[in-house]
Amino acid sequence: MSSTARAGGVVAAVDLGATSGRVMLGYVDDGMLRLEQVARFPNGPVAGPEGLHWDFTALYRHIVDGLAEAVRREPGIASVGIDSWAVDYGLVHGDELLGEPFHYRDDRTARGVEAVHSKVPFHELYRRNGLQFLPFNTLYQYAVDRRLADAEIALLIPDLVAFLLTGARVAERTNASTTGLVDVASGRWDAELATRLGVPASALPPLVDPGERLGALRGEARERIGAPLEVIAVGSHDTASAVVAVPLSTPHAAYISCGTWGLVGVELDEPVVTDAAREANFTNEGGVDGRVRFLHNVTGLWLLSESVRTWEAEDGAPIDLPGLLDAAAAVAPDVPLFDANDPRLSSPGDMPARIAAVIEQSGGAVPGSRETFARTIVESIAQAFADAVATAARLTGRDIDVIHVVGGGALNRLLCQAIADRSGLPVLAGPVEATALGNVLVQARAHGWFGPDATLEDLRRVVAASTSPVRYEPHARA
Numbered sequence: 001m002s003s004t005a006r007a008g009g010v011v012a013a014v015d016l017g018a019t020s021g022r023v024m025l026g027y028v029d030d031g032m033l034r035l036e037q038v039a040r041f042p043n044g045p046v047a048g049p050e051g052l053h054w055d056f057t058a059l060y061r062h063i064v065d066g067l068a069e070a071v072r073r074e075p076g077i078a079s080v081g082i083d084s085w086a087v088d089y090g091l092v093h094g095d096e097l098l099g100e101p102f103h104y105r106d107d108r109t110a111r112g113v114e115a116v117h118s119k120v121p122f123h124e125l126y127r128r129n130g131l132q133f134l135p136f137n138t139l140y141q142y143a144v145d146r147r148l149a150d151a152e153i154a155l156l157i158p159d160l161v162a163f164l165l166t167g168a169r170v171a172e173r174t175n176a177s178t179t180g181l182v183d184v185a186s187g188r189w190d191a192e193l194a195t196r197l198g199v200p201a202s203a204l205p206p207l208v209d210p211g212e213r214l215g216a217l218r219g220e221a222r223e224r225i226g227a228p229l230e231v232i233a234v235g236s237h238d239t240a241s242a243v244v245a246v247p248l249s250t251p252h253a254a255y256i257s258c259g260t261w262g263l264v265g266v267e268l269d270e271p272v273v274t275d276a277a278r279e280a281n282f283t284n285e286g287g288v289d290g291r292v293r294f295l296h297n298v299t300g301l302w303l304l305s306e307s308v309r310t311w312e313a314e315d316g317a318p319i320d321l322p323g324l325l326d327a328a329a330a331v332a333p334d335v336p337l338f339d340a341n342d343p344r345l346s347s348p349g350d351m352p353a354r355i356a357a358v359i360e361q362s363g364g365a366v367p368g369s370r371e372t373f374a375r376t377i378v379e380s381i382a383q384a385f386a387d388a389v390a391t392a393a394r395l396t397g398r399d400i401d402v403i404h405v406v407g408g409g410a411l412n413r414l415l416c417q418a419i420a421d422r423s424g425l426p427v428l429a430g431p432v433e434a435t436a437l438g439n440v441l442v443q444a445r446a447h448g449w450f451g452p453d454a455t456l457e458d459l460r461r462v463v464a465a466s467t468s469p470v471r472y473e474p475h476a477r478a
Contacts, residue, residue, distance in 0.1 A: 016084035023066030026440030039066030081234035092150035112140030128285030130184030139180035174240035177286035187313035244438030258409025264388035265295025327371035336364035372424035
C-alpha cells in the first residue's frame with residue numbers, strides 16, 4: 001500500500017443475512033480495522049396466500065432505524081454500503097414496490113426450472129452464465145413471476161435498499177452475477193438469453209462495480225436517518241464481501257464462507273466452464289475487482305439451526321447451543337453421515353425427522369440422542385465441505401494447502417476441527433465478521449484511506465493485521 005495512505009475514518013455497513021440483519025460501524029485507523037455493532041434485527045420467511053415472502057417492509061424499517069442510531073453515535077460517517085444474500089429481488093414501478101419480495105425457498109421455483117430448461121437446456125445455460133444449478137436462481141424465479149410484466153425494473157435486495165435510500169436504479173455486478181442472466185465471460189447482461197426467456201430488457205438495471213458512488217440519501221430516508229449520507233456500492237452479494245476479507249495466507253488457499261450456507265471454493269482470475277465443472281455443480285460468480293469466485297454451494301449451519309428450532313418447539317424452552325456442541329464433541333466421530341445437499345432438507349420444517357429419513361434410506365442407524373444427532377449434522381456438513389474443497393482442487397489443478405473458514409461457522413470449534421480432520425488440511429478460522437469487514441474495506445478504499453492504488457491483496461493485508469485466526473490441525477482418524 002502507498003505510504004501516503006490517510007489515517008482513515010468511519011463508515012456504516014448494512015449486512016443482511018437470511019436469518020438476521022445488522023448495521024455496523026467500521027473504523028479505519030492507520031491501516032487497522034475495527035467493527036462496532038449498532039443494531040441487530042431478525043429476518044426470515046413469512047408465509048402468505050401467494051407463498052413464502054420476505055417481510056421487506058419491516059426489514060427496511062430496521063435498516064433505517066439502525067442507520068439513524070449509527071448517525072447518532074457517529075455524526076461523521078463518510079458513507080454506507082449494503083450487502084445481502086443473493087438471487088431474491090423486488091419489482092418496482094415508479095417509486096412503489098410491487099408487493100413483498102418472494103423468498104428463495106418458496107416452492108414456485110420448481111415450476112421456474114421446468115419453464116427455463118424447456119427453452120434453454122442447462123448445459124447451454126452453464127456455458128453462458130457459469131452458474132451451478134440451484135433451483136432458486138433468479139432466472140428461474142423470473143420465469144414464474146406474473147408481476148414482472150407490470151414492473152419498470154427488477155432490483156436485487158441490496159440494490160432495492162439502495163434505491164429506496166437514494167433513488168439509484170442499478171445492479172451491483174457481483175450480485176447480478178448470481179441471477180443467471182450475466183454473461184460469464186464479459187460480465188455484462190446477456191440480453192439475448194433474457195429475450196429467449198421472456199425477461200424484459202427494461203427489467204435489467206445498469207450494472208455498477210464495487211466502489212462506485214450511488215448518491216446521497218434522499219427525502220424521507222434522509223430525514224429519518226438525520227444526515228445526507230453517501231451510499232457506495234460494495235460487493236453487495238454477501239459472499240463477495242466476505243471473500244474480500246478472507247486473509248488468504250497462500251496462493252493455494254481455499255475458503256469456506258460459512259453461515260446458513262457454506263460457500264466453498266477458490267478465487268480465480270478467469271472462469272472455469274468445463275463439462276467437468278458443470279457436472280460437479282461448481283459456480284463462477286463475480287468477485288470484487290473482476291475476480292471469479294469459483295465455488296460450490298453447500299447447505300451449512302441451516303441444518304443445525306433448523307434442528308435446534310424443532311427441538312426448542314418440542315421442549316417449549318431455549319436450547320443451550322454451546323452446551324449441545326460441547327456434548328456433541330464428546331461423541332465419537334464415527335457417526336452416520338448423510339448428504340447435506342439432499343433436496344429433501346432444503347425447506348423449513350421438522351429437520352430432525354427429515355434427516356432421520358435420509359439416514360434410514362441410506363441404511364444408516366439414526367442417532368438416539370440429541371448430542372449424537374448434532375455430531376452427525378456437524379460431521380456431515382464437514383464432509384460436504386471437504387469433498388467440495390477436493391473437487392475445487394481437481395477442477396482448477398490447484399494443490400490446496402490450507403482452508404480459511406470465515407463467517408459464523410468460524411466460531412463452531414467442532415465444525416472447524418471436523419473440516420480439518422476430513423480434509424486432511426489445516427483450517428484457519430476467522431474473521432467471523434468477514435462480510436461486514438469486506439463491506440467496510442471496499443468503502444474505505446473508495447475514500448482513498450489505503451492510498452490511491454490499493455489492491456485486493458492490500459485490503460487482505462489489513463484484515464490479517466487486524467484479526468487473529470484460530471488454527472486447527474488435522475488429527476489422524478481411526
